[in-house]
Amino acid sequence: MLDHKKLFPYLLICLSVLAVYLPSFTGDFILDDHPLIENNSYIKEWHSIASYLSQEDGIDADSGNRHTGYYRPLVNPSYTADYKIWGMNGPGFRITNLILHLSACFALFIFYVRILNKRDTALCLALIFSLHPMVTETVSWVASRNNMLVTLFGILSFYFYIRAYRSERYFFYIMSILFFTLSVFSKEFGLMLLPIFFLYQRTLNTQKIDITKELREYIPYVLVGVLYFIFRQNVIGSFLSPKGLPDLLEKVYNVPYILLLNLRVIFLPYNLHCYTTNMPDRFFSTGTLGGIICFIPAMFLLWKFRKNRLLLFSALSFLMAIFPVAGIIPTSAPSIIAMRWLYFPAIFILIVLAEPLNRLIRSKGRAAFFIIGCIILYLGINSWMLNRHLWHSEKIFYRQEVFHFKNLYSYDGLARIYFDEGNFSLAEKCFLESFRLGVNRTINYIEYAVILMERGEVKKALSNLKNAEACYPNKSEFGMICNHRGLAYLKLKELDRAYEELNKAVMFSPQAPLFLENLGVVCGEMGDHAKAIDSFKKAIRLQSKSENIYNNLALSYILNNECQKAVSLLDRKGFRENDRAKELLDRAKKCPDPDY
Numbered sequence: 001m002l003d004h005k006k007l008f009p010y011l012l013i014c015l016s017v018l019a020v021y022l023p024s025f026t027g028d029f030i031l032d033d034h035p036l037i038e039n040n041s042y043i044k045e046w047h048s049i050a051s052y053l054s055q056e057d058g059i060d061a062d063s064g065n066r067h068t069g070y071y072r073p074l075v076n077p078s079y080t081a082d083y084k085i086w087g088m089n090g091p092g093f094r095i096t097n098l099i100l101h102l103s104a105c106f107a108l109f110i111f112y113v114r115i116l117n118k119r120d121t122a123l124c125l126a127l128i129f130s131l132h133p134m135v136t137e138t139v140s141w142v143a144s145r146n147n148m149l150v151t152l153f154g155i156l157s158f159y160f161y162i163r164a165y166r167s168e169r170y171f172f173y174i175m176s177i178l179f180f181t182l183s184v185f186s187k188e189f190g191l192m193l194l195p196i197f198f199l200y201q202r203t204l205n206t207q208k209i210d211i212t213k214e215l216r217e218y219i220p221y222v223l224v225g226v227l228y229f230i231f232r233q234n235v236i237g238s239f240l241s242p243k244g245l246p247d248l249l250e251k252v253y254n255v256p257y258i259l260l261l262n263l264r265v266i267f268l269p270y271n272l273h274c275y276t277t278n279m280p281d282r283f284f285s286t287g288t289l290g291g292i293i294c295f296i297p298a299m300f301l302l303w304k305f306r307k308n309r310l311l312l313f314s315a316l317s318f319l320m321a322i323f324p325v326a327g328i329i330p331t332s333a334p335s336i337i338a339m340r341w342l343y344f345p346a347i348f349i350l351i352v353l354a355e356p357l358n359r360l361i362r363s364k365g366r367a368a369f370f371i372i373g374c375i376i377l378y379l380g381i382n383s384w385m386l387n388r389h390l391w392h393s394e395k396i397f398y399r400q401e402v403f404h405f406k407n408l409y410s411y412d413g414l415a416r417i418y419f420d421e422g423n424f425s426l427a428e429k430c431f432l433e434s435f436r437l438g439v440n441r442t443i444n445y446i447e448y449a450v451i452l453m454e455r456g457e458v459k460k461a462l463s464n465l466k467n468a469e470a471c472y473p474n475k476s477e478f479g480m481i482c483n484h485r486g487l488a489y490l491k492l493k494e495l496d497r498a499y500e501e502l503n504k505a506v507m508f509s510p511q512a513p514l515f516l517e518n519l520g521v522v523c524g525e526m527g528d529h530a531k532a533i534d535s536f537k538k539a540i541r542l543q544s545k546s547e548n549i550y551n552n553l554a555l556s557y558i559l560n561n562e563c564q565k566a567v568s569l570l571d572r573k574g575f576r577e578n579d580r581a582k583e584l585l586d587r588a589k590k591c592p593d594p595d596y
Contacts, residue, residue: 009123013105017130020380021098023388024140028090030394031413032058032143036079038088041511043079052077056235057146058332069332071232072146074186079145093142101139104152105130108347111159115204115351116310121358124372125350133272133382134265134346137339140391147343149186153179154193154344161197165205165217177220184228189324189344191228194221196317196348203313251327254279254336257291258327259319261337266346269382273390274401276335276409279327314351321345334409408437412444424451442473446480453484458491479509483518490522498522513539517549520556529560547581554584563588 029038036058037043057072078096086092105126112122129135138144157179164172183190197218201209232238257280265272280288302315322345323329327336360368390400395417401410415430431448445468452461465485473481486501502519509515520535536553550569557566566588570581 009109009119009126010106012123013109013126013130014102016127016376016380017098017102017105020131020383021101021139021387023384023392024094024098025091027094027140027387027392028394029093030141030391030397033090033093033141036143037093038090040079043076043083046077046080046084053231054235069236069238069330070188071228071236072185072187073231074149074182075146078149090142094140097139097142097145097148100145100148100152101130101135104148104155107152107155107159111155111347112351112354114159114162116354116358118354118358118361120361121354124357124361124376125353127376128353128379129346129350131376131379131383132266132346133269133379133386134339134342136272136383136386136391137274138343140387141340144340144343146187147189147340150183150189151344151347153183153186154190155347157183157190157193158196158200162200165201166207173217177224180221181224184224187344188228189321191225192320192323194218194225195320197221199313199316199320203309203316250283251279253283254288254291255326255328256295257287258336259322260287260291260294262322262342262345263349265337265339265342266349269379271405272339272382272386273405273407274397274410275337275339276407277337279336308355310354311352314348314354317348317351318345321348408433409439411437412439412441415444416447419447419451424454427451440467440471442468442471442477442481444468445471446477446484449484449488453488453491458488462488475508479505479507479512479515481505482508483512483515486522487518490518490525495522495526499526511542513542513549516542517546517552520549520552524552524556524559529556532556533560533562551580551584554581554588558584558588558591561591563591 042055052073055073055076057070057075079093082093082096086095108129109122109126112125113119116122116125138147157176160172160176160179163169164176180190180193183193201214261277282288302312306312319326322341325331325338325341357372360372390397394413398410398413398417401407402414411430412434415427415434418424418427418430428448428451431444431451434444445464449461449464449468452458452464462485465481465488468481469478482501482505486498486505489495489498489501499519499522502515502522505512505515506519516535516539520532520539523529523532523535533553533556536549536556539549540553554566554569557563557569567585570585570588
């Protein structure tokens with residue numbers, strides 16, 4: 001028979017998480033989900049293990065040689081599995097993220113039970129983590145999946161490590177190494193498990209420690225780490241991002257400030273959103289001094305209560321887990337903090353709540369139940385609000401970031417929303433504000449150039465496309481630059497230059513039907529109708545479905561004295577209800593085509 005008492009924690013976690021993440025079932029791709037998933041051709045097919053191991057994370061298939069510095073080869077296979085199950089469906093990918101989050105929460109509950117030996121306290125901690133608003137960024141933003149993978153595999157590795165050490169069974173040891181490997185190759189945070197294992201032995205392990213045996217058992221984990229760095233060096237070209245000594249000293253000086261910001265997110269979770277926070281611009285800034293003022297007494301208290309092994313393990317493990325994003329190692333992110341980075345470190349710092357929660361639970365009073373219930377309810381409502389009113393769609397996200405959270409660095413995203421809606425006036429204002437703030441992205445200059453061309457300011461548009469080219473575009477973006485530059489020259493009637501630019505656009509993005517269509521238009525303007533026909537045909541073969549391209553192809557046939565082909569095309573494609581198609585069809589039937 002099923003033990004309902006044992007199943008209750010999992011059922012409670014599951015129902016709570018599903019209720020809070022209900023908006024995810026209708027949410028869509030946002031932010032980096034577009035280049036890394038929605039527009040990434042690489043994830044649509046399975047590849048060899050060697051191919052996955054040679055892929056850099058954080059770039060799409062057309063990014064050329066630009067490096068992000070991130071090596072997480074297990075992420076792309078997870079996207080491919082999603083694509084095979086859901087197709088390119090945003091809610092489907094989000095459901096997978098939700099399943100991974102639930103799996104991590106179940107594993108975390110089991111892990112907490114193992115180290116605390118108190119199921120009720122472990123359940124409270126697991127619920128706090130599962131419903132905490134800081135994890136919404138990771139769960140609802142599909143491209144943040146690496147944080148869940150490293151956490152899930154890391155928890156399992158730690159759990160089996162503890163079981164292996166206590167039972168001395170090699171099966172648990174092998175399972176720990178396996179999950180450690182999966183964790184490390186999901187995200188570099190997994191490497192921090194090794195020093196955390198060492199901390200566990202010094203703090204929470206009650207068995208007598210054979211240091212020689214312990215060090216010997218670390219060898220396979222170290223070899224996995226060495227293997228990871230070898231692959232990383234081969235793919236990215238460096239083991240770590242380079243840093244100079246003066247810069248390093250400045251970063252170490254600001255570590256307390258960064259830790260304070262992160263701890264605020266965990267223990268005072270209000271007004272959370274997608275942060276864009278920079279390093280303090282002054283050596284004696286308020287933030288830096290505030291961080292140091294808080295850090296010194298915190299370290300003193302940690303030393304004073306060092307006999308509290310659980311507190312010591314929790315605090316030091318958190319410092320180890322957050323080290324990769326503590327501001328010392330450079331990253332490609334525009335911010336020094338992010339909620340998604342706390343998904344893994346938070347599982348350790350939440351352990352400091354174990355003793356207070358345990359005292360509350362032991363009191364068995366209504367006040368205890370009320371306090372714990374209010375905490376969990378607050379976290380759940382806060383997370384639901386974020387999932388519904390921030391992470392649900394890109395339009396909601398950018399409007400909230402700019403108007404509610406005053407995140408001025410999201411102006412360019414809001415500009416692109418207005419651009420897509422056709423509200424060029426508001427889009428222009430947002431683009432200009434974004435440029436003023438120094439947010440220089442290729443796509444911003446391209447879309448602003450489109451607005452300028454629509455307004456007839458073609459030369460100004462060409463100047464903006466030069467700015468776009470100075471932002472180190474990838475191949476796909478460079479193709480867009482050439483395409484719009486070609487259209488600008490077409491407006492200026494400089495047909496040779498227009499043809500040259502559009503030809504380059506097709507060369508950089510051969511799978512873009514719109515670029516081929518534009519090239520065909522220029523060829524037609526130049527009187528080379530045979531080349532125009534060839535370009536239009538290639539665009540149609542690339543699944544271009546627009547009526548305009550068939551009309552352009554029909555016109556090119558007519559001008560090339562192939563009227564019968566024009567008639568057949570217009571009849572076959574069923575565009576005869578279109579006014580232009582009717583006009584072209586009448587013209588084709590009347591033209592002196594010797595074959596008609």
